[in-house]
Amino acid sequence: MKIIIVGGGQVGGYIASLLIENGNSVIVIENKERALQALKNNGIKKECILVGDGTDALLLEKAGVRSCSALVCATGRDETNLTAAMMAKFEYDVPKVVARVNNPKNAWLFNAGMGVDVKINQ
Numbered sequence: 001m002k003i004i005i006v007g008g009g010q011v012g013g014y015i016a017s018l019l020i021e022n023g024n025s026v027i028v029i030e031n032k033e034r035a036l037q038a039l040k041n042n043g044i045k046k047e048c049i050l051v052g053d054g055t056d057a058l059l060l061e062k063a064g065v066r067s068c069s070a071l072v073c074a075t076g077r078d079e080t081n082l083t084a085a086m087m088a089k090f091e092y093d094v095p096k097v098v099a100r101v102n103n104p105k106n107a108w109l110f111n112a113g114m115g116v117d118v119k120i121n122q
Contacts, residue, residue, distance in 0.1 A: 001025070002068045006054030006084045007075030008044075009035045011100060015072055016044055027063040029054040055083045060092070070096040073116075078106045082114055089115030 001024045005012045008030030016039070019026045029050045030036050039049055052059040054075065065071065071088040073081035081099045088094040101107045101121040110119035 001070065002064060003027075003070045003072065004029065004060070004063045004065060004068050004088075005072045005074055006080070007035075007073065007100075008039045008049065009074070009076060010038075012072070012074035013039050013042055013044065015074060016048070017042060020044070020048070029059060029063060055080060055087065057087065057091070060084075060087065065092045065094060068094055070094065070098065073097070073099040075100070076102055078102050078109070082109060082116075085110075086115040089117075 003019055003024050003026050005016050005028045008028040016026050016028050026048055027050060028048060031053055050063055071094045073084045075081055085097045085099045089097050096117050097115055098118045099110050099116045101110050101119050104121060107121050110116045
C-alpha cells in the first residue's frame with residue numbers, strides 16, 4: 001500500500017517504521033529540522049521524506065496523494081491534522097484518513113464530516 005504520513009515526529013516516525021517494515025510504500029512529510037534528523041537517524045530513507053508543510057496542496061501532490069491508499073495525520077497540532085485530513089478526503093478522495101487527536105477537548109471535531117475515518121486520541 002502507498003501511505004502518506006503528515007508529521008514525522010515520534011508518533012509519525014514510529015508509524016512510518018512499522019509500515020515500511022511491513023512492506024508498504026511510505027512518504028513522510030515533515031518541516032521541523034529536529035524531527036527530520038530523527039527520521040534519518042531511525043533509518044527512514046531520504047527518498048521517503050519530503051520537507052515541508054503537510055497542508056500544502058503542491059507538496060501533497062508531489063507525495064502522491066492522488067494515488068495513495070491512506071493518509072495519516074500525525075502532527076502535534078490538531079488544526080494541522082484536521083486541515084490535512086479534510087484536504088485528503090474532500091480534495092483528493094483518499095480512501096482512508098487516520099488522524100491523531102492531541103487535545104481531548106477537540107476529539108469531537110475528528111469525524112467523517114471533517115474527513116477523518118479513524119481518530120486516535122492520545
